[in-house]
Amino acid sequence: MRINARYKASKPMRAYIPAYDLRVPGSLSEALALMAREPGVWQPFAGGTDLMVLLEAGKLSHKKFLSVSRLDDLRGIEVSADSVILGALTTYTEIQKHPVLRAEFPLLCTAARETGSIATQNRGTLGGNIVNASPAADSPPALLVYDAEIELVSERGARWLPYHGFHTGYKKMQSSPDELLRAVRLPRRAAPWRQYYRKVGTRKRQAMAKGSFAGAALMDNGTSRDIRIALGSVAPLVLRAVITEDSLRGGRITPTVIATAGETLAREIVPIDDIRSTARYRLRVAQNLLEEFLSQISK
Numbered sequence: 001m002r003i004n005a006r007y008k009a010s011k012p013m014r015a016y017i018p019a020y021d022l023r024v025p026g027s028l029s030e031a032l033a034l035m036a037r038e039p040g041v042w043q044p045f046a047g048g049t050d051l052m053v054l055l056e057a058g059k060l061s062h063k064k065f066l067s068v069s070r071l072d073d074l075r076g077i078e079v080s081a082d083s084v085i086l087g088a089l090t091t092y093t094e095i096q097k098h099p100v101l102r103a104e105f106p107l108l109c110t111a112a113r114e115t116g117s118i119a120t121q122n123r124g125t126l127g128g129n130i131v132n133a134s135p136a137a138d139s140p141p142a143l144l145v146y147d148a149e150i151e152l153v154s155e156r157g158a159r160w161l162p163y164h165g166f167h168t169g170y171k172k173m174q175s176s177p178d179e180l181l182r183a184v185r186l187p188r189r190a191a192p193w194r195q196y197y198r199k200v201g202t203r204k205r206q207a208m209a210k211g212s213f214a215g216a217a218l219m220d221n222g223t224s225r226d227i228r229i230a231l232g233s234v235a236p237l238v239l240r241a242v243i244t245e246d247s248l249r250g251g252r253i254t255p256t257v258i259a260t261a262g263e264t265l266a267r268e269i270v271p272i273d274d275i276r277s278t279a280r281y282r283l284r285v286a287q288n289l290l291e292e293f294l295s296q297i298s299k
């Protein structure tokens with residue numbers, strides 16, 4: 001008792017747990033009913049790897065949470081002839097182990113391998129990474145390059161929408177407070193594409209990105225028939241560099257083209273100075289990664 005009192009006096013508790021409410025619905029319909037009854041009141045809680053950091057720091061202002069971890073409708077990886085559908089609760093470890101994802105979607109597997117530690121990979125989910133909406137998140141550049149679609153569900157029904165455009169600004173997205181992210185769909189046409197992913201952080205492992213880059217190109221004798229480029233940590237949201245892509249699509253990838261593409265990219269991205277890095281460094285990293293990607297696909 002005395003130890004507790006002394007501890008409290010010297011180090012105030014960062015979060016007062018009884019102030020929080022956590023419900024654990026056993027079915028999707030039960031979860032959606034709760035969210036429909038009080039939209040925005042019940043915030044989904046999946047692996048908790050983002051939310052628990054806020055709790056520990058005393059910055060978790062939201063008080064009511066809805067655990068989605070027992071919802072089987074949000075689990076599993078389903079493979080069909082033309083797509084792979086990953087439940088929102090798919091963890092980074094599950095992504096890395098899946099044979100079809102390893103063979104056809106290596107950018108997503110590499111992003112999963114580069115996310116946090118093994119503990120974070122065992123617990124953190126793809127759905128949580130998307131909805132947490134960090135511009136430095138690792139899986140979104142891969143999802144953008146693969147033209148992923150996402151499924152949102154509510155009591156009003158289900159809707160699929162392209163992942164590109166889902167985020168509209170810093171931590172802003174096109175979902176309603178009564179909607180849950182249920183799944184992510186990847187069209188199975190990436191296999192013949194040349195693919196590239198690289199994350200640059202302070203350390204080789206367990207670092208948030210100062211810059212990340214995912215690229216894929218469909219090459220035909222040195223000419224890019226199609227090309228996709230996405231970057232993290234260079235704008236308020238993970239960005240698909242569509243202007244740079246347009247400037248490269250259909251042309252030969254020569255040293256002059258690579259240099260011009262770097263200038264186009266500089267006009268398209270909006271890196272900032274923050275605690276992790278500077279805008280100048282981020283711009284240089286983005287241009288270097290673009291150059292490395294284009295040099296690789298030109299060979």
Ligand SMILES: Cc1cc2nc3c(=O)[nH]c(=O)nc-3n(C[C@H](O)[C@H](O)[C@H](O)COP(=O)(O)OP(=O)(O)OC[C@H]3O[C@@H](n4cnc5c(N)ncnc54)[C@H](O)[C@@H]3O)c2cc1C
Nearest residue numbers: 046047048049050051115116124125128129131137138181
């Ligand atoms: C030590 C550490 C290292 C990390 N390293 C990285 C890293 O290298 N790269 C990286 O990208 N991230 C990293 N993260 C962040 C985090 O692990 C990921 O963003 C993870 O994918 C979050 O998933 P989660 O299930 O834990 O989300 P949660 O913490 O449960 O939730 C995150 C957000 O998503 C919402 N949410 C979750 N699931 C759903 C759903 N189905 N529908 C609607 N909303 C939902 C929650 O309400 C919350 O707003 C790290 C975290 C830690 C603690």
